Amino acid sequence: MIAIVDYDTGNxxxxxxxxxxxxxxxxxxxxxxxxxxADKVLLPGVGEASSAMEKLRERGLCEVIKGLTQPVMxxxxxxxxxxxCSEEGNTECLGxxxxxxxxxxxxxxxxxxxxxxxxxxxxNIETPLLSGLREGEFLYFVHSFAPQMCxxxxxxxxxxxxxxxxxxxxxxxxxxxxxxxxxxxxxQILRNxxxxx
Amino acid sequence: MVAxxxxxxxxxxxxxxxxxxxxxxxxxxxxxxxxxxxxxxxxADELVYLDISATVEGRKTFTSxxxxxxxxxxxxxxxGGGISTLDDAARLLDAGADKISINSAAVxxxxxxxxxxxxxxxxxxxxxxxxxxxxxxxxxxxxxxNKFADKELISWAYEGxxxxxxxxxxxxxDHDGTKNGYPCETxxxxxDKLSIPIIASGGAGSIDDIVKVLTxxxxxxxxxxxxxxxxxxxxxxxxxxxQKRDIKVRL
Numbered sequence: 001m002i003a004i005v006d007y008d009t010g011n012x013x014x015x016x017x018x019x020x021x022x023x024x025x026x027x028x029x030x031x032x033x034x035x036x037x038a039d040k041v042l043l044p045g046v047g048e049a050s051s052a053m054e055k056l057r058e059r060g061l062c063e064v065i066k067g068l069t070q071p072v073m074x075x076x077x078x079x080x081x082x083x084x085c086s087e088e089g090n091t092e093c094l095g096x097x098x099x100x101x102x103x104x105x106x107x108x109x110x111x112x113x114x115x116x117x118x119x120x121x122x123x124n125i126e127t128p129l130l131s132g133l134r135e136g137e138f139l140y141f142v143h144s145f146a147p148q149m150c151x152x153x154x155x156x157x158x159x160x161x162x163x164x165x166x167x168x169x170x171x172x173x174x175x176x177x178x179x180x181x182x183x184x185x186x187x188q189i190l191r192n193x194x195x196x197x
Numbered sequence: 198m199v200a201x202x203x204x205x206x207x208x209x210x211x212x213x214x215x216x217x218x219x220x221x222x223x224x225x226x227x228x229x230x231x232x233x234x235x236x237x238x239x240x241a242d243e244l245v246y247l248d249i250s251a252t253v254e255g256r257k258t259f260t261s262x263x264x265x266x267x268x269x270x271x272x273x274x275x276x277g278g279g280i281s282t283l284d285d286a287a288r289l290l291d292a293g294a295d296k297i298s299i300n301s302a303a304v305x306x307x308x309x310x311x312x313x314x315x316x317x318x319x320x321x322x323x324x325x326x327x328x329x330x331x332x333x334x335x336x337x338x339x340x341x342x343n344k345f346a347d348k349e350l351i352s353w354a355y356e357g358x359x360x361x362x363x364x365x366x367x368x369x370x371d372h373d374g375t376k377n378g379y380p381c382e383t384x385x386x387x388x389d390k391l392s393i394p395i396i397a398s399g400g401a402g403s404i405d406d407i408v409k410v411l412t413x414x415x416x417x418x419x420x421x422x423x424x425x426x427x428x429x430x431x432x433x434x435x436x437x438x439x440q441k442r443d444i445k446v447r448l
Contacts, residue, residue: 011295013293
């Protein structure tokens with residue numbers, strides 16, 4: 001059973017629908033014991049970093065998530081919360097990944113827009129989460145803040161600057177892009193998380 | 198760099214996809230979920246569903262349709278039409294919409310942009326703008342082009358960005374449904390003034406039109422309905438042609 005952490009951030013149903021299409025069993029929960037006992041844990045989310053962190057704190061889930069030993073995957077804001085800190089609302093985060101989340105700068109001349117919205121290529125891909133993907137595969141992004149490049153990056157992308165598009169440290173994984181909205185390639189990544197991580 | 202997006206737009210009335218010319222003369226072109234799934238398979242980057250039902254019953258039908266779209270389609274989709282309150286936004290978010298677009302309601306009450314962006318984030322909010330050129334000035338229209346508002350295109354789009362909109366979807370009411378091409382200079386002016394993505398809408402009659410608005414018009418995405426609904430060109434054909442002309446697309 002996969003536990004999808006419910007911390008009131010919206011778009012949970014996108015992840016539920018995507019797992020449903022794959023025929024994967026899941027439970028949406030904010031209960032610490034259910035999360036600890038799950039085979040795998042997904043931390044999805046869209047929203048603002050400091051208020052999302054506050055919601056994790058209110059539900060007493062920060063230490064629970066940091067202490068998990070099964071595979072855990074954060075998506076978008078979920079991954080950003082697993083980093084050291086975020087510029088968005090200047091918040092301390094969980095500190096699982098050793099990097100900071102910073103805002104993009106728009107550059108009209110170079111065509112760099114903020115938010116970074118749409119399909120962009122990922123490169124420097126590492127397995128197992130991204131097995132079967134080719135270099136330059138397009139994934140769907142929608143965000144204004146992104147994790148800085150670091151040694152834990154397992155995929156990179158570029159919006160004006162290069163950033164970590166996916167991260168991995170031990171049993172913890174994260175993607176800045178939305179696999180649940182990235183067509184069949186995104187489904188492949190979710191399947192990899194379920195079957196290979 | 199992020200790829201240019203091709204976005205089919207589906208106007209929905211009572212669960213069916215329809216298309217008219219200059220917002221009149223509607224024709225039925227198919228089931229909204231089926232058509233959306235087909236477009237996703239053909240390589241659409243996103244979908245837009247606009248509810249053009251005018252009744253309470255029609256709105257309810259649309260909300261359950263949004264749930265069905267979210268369950269079945271694996272790419273992002275925007276919904277619009279008749280959204281005027283935070284409750285409308287919440288209802289569609291809960292149903293599974295990735296983004297909502299607001300139009301007339303934002304013109305009448307610009308604070309709704311700030312409220313939706315503050316609560317759900319800029320990425321959730323597309324500001325749709327309809328405008329007509331009158332004596333050389335792009336004037337904002339509402340209610341499907343039937344009413345003029347006391348606003349000008351570029352300043353209103355900029356205000357929308359500053360209030361928290363995540364994208365601008367601009368439709369020229371002079372071009373929509375005519376297949377005569379997009380007003381590229383106007384799109385370029387928008388793109389030069391704003392830092393958020395600009396979606397071009399209304400007027401595509403050929404692949405060349407789409408190429409022009411993504412290059413000369415500096416638009417980030419092109420939205421089209423007629424040319425896809427009637428099978429004149431496929432999305433895949435459009436994207437292959439764009440790639441040939443060195444425009445970055447997802448293929």
